[in-house]
Amino acid sequence: MSGLFGSGATAATSTTGDTSKDVEINQNELPKDSISDLMFNPAADYLAVSSWDQQVYIYEVGQNGAQGKWYYKMNGPVLCVAWSKDGSRLSSGDTTGNIAIIDFRNNPNPGVIEQPTMAKAHDEAVKTIRWFQTGGQDYLATGSWDKKVKFWDLKSANPVGTLDCGERVYTMDVKDNLMVIGTAERHIHMVNLNDPGKIAKTITSPLKWQTRVVSCFTDATGFAVGSIEGRCAIQYADDKNTSLNFSFKCHRQQDPTQRDVAKVYSVNAISFHPQHGTFSTAGSDGTFHFWDKDAKHRLKGYPEVGGSITATGFSRDGNIFAYAVSYDWSKGYSANTPQYPIKLKLHPIQGDECKPRPGSKKR
Template identity: 45%
Template sequence: MAFLRSPQQLTIGTLDKDLQLTSPPEDSISSLAWSPAANYLAAASWDSKIRVYDVTSSNTGVGVAAIDFGGPVLSCHWSGNGQMVVGAGADRTARILDLGANGAPAQQVAAHDGPIRSVRFFEAPNTNAPMVVTGSWDRTIKYWDLRTPTPAAQLTFPERVYSLDTKKKLLVIATADRNLHLVDLNNWGAVWRTRESPLKHQSRVVTCFLDGSGFALGGIEGRISFQYASDQDHAKSYSFKCHREEVEPGKSVTNVWTINDVSVHPVHGTFSSCGSDGTYQFWDKERKNRLKHYPKVGGSISATSFSRGGSIFAYAVSYDWSKGYAHNTPNHPNKIMLHPVLEVDCQPRQAIGRR
């Protein structure tokens, strides 16, 4: 389906006020995550580190902490209170840094038999502490109680885990066989339901809605799908094309770009998307409008994240590995940019009409 387009003067954005974060990672940036409690930004990189930046007093950030790994880091996330940051990656471990622990080093909290592709904090029923879920290319997800060294539970799938996300009581796992596995965290020891992806090709990223009623799915085919979890609401699910461009106007040849990340605005519940085409865009899933689209930034955008109040949009311009190892040449940019988000940029269109 095609998204409705709002008036042109409202949809075109500029990059004029975007600022570059100081001291970026030294290799491709795989994941960005803002703390839910402060203007702290975590960045996971292929240089085997997670870096934490304080953007409170400096518009270009100050490095305040780092976690070292034994290989590329593929995912990072914050605890609900913003005190701990977790990362995981190719060394098959997940490690947590407690920023309130007076300089104590990061601790390993999880292990798999293959690289860990995604990691998230979550809160399980009848537990008194935050837990972590990890999804790996060893075809499992594991739940970890940070007080014990062994997993609290494990789910095994027919194929590798490519992405996972959780919000409220919903956990969604996208696997290499194009299946989507949904878990109700009230019963986190079992898969609630499994659906085939509505996208025709490989899943790249899943991001849950703010209320946990569903999720956004992005893939390598320049298409995003908004999916509702319950059978009752599933009929409202839909997919649409984006991050595509005509090679020549009026011709039938179109470049199709990978969707590398989808982020949700923490206040309005609207979404951003980014891709190998080097652009980012804002979307209103309820009214099927594109709110903003932005010019190319000079390289692939590999990861994105909205700050806790939604006033800053961080995006990483770096190689996204869509063309393999041989194309990761030194001329690729590698930086983290901070885009100031105006209220009007991410508000649903109906709310803007009432202003």
């Protein structure tokens, strides 16, 4: 996929990143409402995007940019989307509690998928969705505002397991055998997917305000947490590594009129680079940053992109960073005006933008 962005010149040595080479998806192929989630296919050059306009969009990323390939509609605003580990299936969840599963091994023709396979999975909105493998078999995990995470083997209409999470599920991520679930009231549950029928450990978020996102390290030894109050925390799953846990401020802007006052923004998305183990944060302030957690160092910070960033993700080889610009509901219903921008952009990873600092341990 490197051909999309030319030769990939060496990035500048300063900590200020360059977005001038970012590629923007054609407006005619974008969702008509806020983008809620996105994910690159782990095995092919496809990018899936879910939207509040009740649709899921799948783009093919190639030499000439990204073009719409498939589309399908659900019963309500779509809040989450995820590819299976082998990239053959796509799942999504909406506000009506339904999930959809598209099996691309059936080779649907490009265009609108008229009748996606859908099923009622939860009593409330499906906020997050992930695939995982255990015992050599694929499973789908769905997390909902009905306070449950359910596991599906796709062989029957009933879940093969259910976790009572005690509160509304806001965010969830999976890496290898580690599942992390973030809920309302700042609870964070950890699940060993070798034994998915129970919650292995529950902690209170190290951040004092509402959890917005969790994202697992590339080596599955822990996870990052982002909150609505412009903070990110690095948390290790094993109690033996608690001395390595820390948190830091991000996505804040100094008020030019008041010396000791800063505007604080939500951390909406955290994504880990698949090779380097470094990670990105993106927020309501319309900026994204790349970080090296082991060196406790910001690698690059990027200028504002003209609106809140609601979702991010790295391509399978880590050469492209996708980010969605749209309204994130942080200021309530009234601030979601027709003039608010909706953009989907692809940032080429150049030079050492995402490489850890020399001497950093990769995780």
